[in-house]
Amino acid sequence: MNAPGEVLGIAVLSLKIALVATVIACLLGIPLGFYLGWTRFRGRRVLLALLNTALALPTVVIGLLVYLLLARRGPLGALGLLYTWQAIVVAEVVLALPIATALSAAAIQAVDPRVRRTALTLGAGALRTAWTVAREARFALLAGVVVAFGRVLSEVGAALMVGGNVRHETRTLTTAITLATSQGEFGLAVALGLILLALALTVSVLIQLLQGHGDI
């Protein structure tokens, strides 16, 4: 694992998994969170409570659930996804979905109620009104995306269980750190950890730049 090429491959795979999982989780979670934050219906509070509980779901439990789902004899065993990078994506989506949903719901709920009324009084239809509300909440929504991405990038338990830490295939930065640590290669573990931090920092700075631009 010492070859720089291999480390680069691990970093790229980690980034790929985190990006794909974050995109899928946000594509599902943001509209869902918007709906929860926007509309009032019976059972909404129960749903929000369940969602907040899901935020605290241990990653090993998620790993176990996805493992059982994708295992050869599991309901989705025929897909043959276990121990592939796609399996890790599935687990990370399950992890990130409640985050994206809950933070989006909170972001929409925090929007000034005048936004909706103003859009309506200016003749906006339902879709445009919803879009306007989302636009006003865009930085809070973006913050949710960053949190989800960070959580997915740094996750290890589920990635190990459903990815298997297979060299060149499912080894991510976090699983590689676990392995290096168990093998006593602390220098390598620290180096990989620094790469992980650098990745997280880069994404965070990019988002901040985006926010700064929007505020001008």
Next chain:
Amino acid sequence: MATFEAGSLRQEFGGRTVLSLDALGVREGARLAVVGPNGAGKSTLLRLLAFVDVPAAGTITLEGRRIDTAAARKAARRRVTLVDQRPYLFRGTVLGNVAYGLRSRGVNATEAGERAAAALARLKLRELAGRDARALSEGEIQRVAVARALAVEPVALLLDEPVSGADRAAHHALFEALAAEQARRPLTIVFASHLLEDAYRWADDLLALHQGRASPVTPENLFRVDLPGGSSMQMVTVGPLALQVVTDRQGPATLAIPPEEIVVSTEALHSSARNVLKGRVVRVAEHGAAMRVTIDAGIELVALITRRSFQEMGLTVGGAAFASFKSVAVRVF
């Protein structure tokens, strides 16, 4: 044709009736002021006329068409705009905000931009077009919100306390711009205000609300009192004064002295009026053919007199004057 007509209109919040109007008619091109203290139902009425809220009971028509379905309300919202008491400007530029309503109506970006710029120019805000909407002063926000509402050329413009917080010059500029807009095209304006002077100065019709109902008197010369009871002719303490009123009621009540019932004179009158108060003229405002004279006699009283009487008496601000009214002219609520 009437822009708005409402019948048996009622609105409730949490089971409590907050507005109850038997009838309301606002003719095309009118400038109606809705006046009343906080909680009188002014904003509630405006939100109903803006078709943002649905009334608990009653009907509203817009230009003769009854608006009673969600689809009709949606269509009506494109013909009426409401400017909130504390308007909200969306993130982005002032021009983007003013173009919002036009973009919502499917107008392309170029044309919407041009029409928005024209609306800003009409309100003398052209130089703000490129500014960040979040970096404006309170008065600027208010005027940009009015420009945004006017850009879509609505048949009716509803303004909730359009002049609260802004300075007097800004008030004047705003109402001048609205008058210019009305001269340019047919436009009905309904504005809520707690400033009666503005209402009298700019409106050609007035609806006074008190606790959600149309009040027979304007909300001036209203005084909260504690009626001593005991006899029908009572001596009531109002501020530093004692007024004579005729009522059988006892306990907390509101006294209303209609401005047209107050006789203004330069000398004390010997007449049937039981209440004769000496004071000074503190404000004078034109009100059509009449004059509204505010006299500070320990409490401020507004009297409505003819322009001719005003001139003949030679009343001036700061000059002494007497306000007289009969005890039976004082209404008790």
